[in-house]
Amino acid sequence: MVVNSLCFFFMYFIGLVVLCLKCKHLLLMLLSLEFIVLSLYLGLFFLMIFYNYEYYFSMIYISMSVCEGSLGLSILVLMMRSYGNDYFQSFSSLW
Template sequence: MFNYINLFLSMLMFMSGIVVYVLKRKHLLSTLLSLEFIVLSLFYLLFLMYMNYNYEYYFTMIFLVFSVCEGALGLSILVSMIRTHGNDYFQSFNVLEC
């Protein structure tokens, strides 16, 4: 039987991650953290679904590998932006600069 409290908790995590992503869009670091929180809530929901239907958890490991790669790519973009512009504000970032 599917536990509705865990489903509600996962959906609450997902929605709060989206709200933080929409409201805190000034800094790249806060958007990256909220995206990682959204991925974590999706992983929790996926794990609950597989646990409910007694499936294997192999796909959750693949999902975690892709989420780690996404986090590493986001951090590398953050580091390169801080090195070139000095901060992580989106307002100071100009696409036309070399």
């Protein structure tokens, strides 16, 4: 169980580091957010295995994360069509 939780924490913090370091591109931020969601799913799944819970909540969680990912991708496509790139500096409303 210790190896599983270390793997979960390692995945989570790597996702947070990538999210903080690659903040110029929207696509890289969306990918790192999906990686964080998958690591949280892995941690939730390990927790449910450890306590012998039902796995129904994990199916609800993964379906909500798929909806979140598709919404982020649709916003990315909308911004790419409007502005031509996925840099955050071109989205500034102060210009």
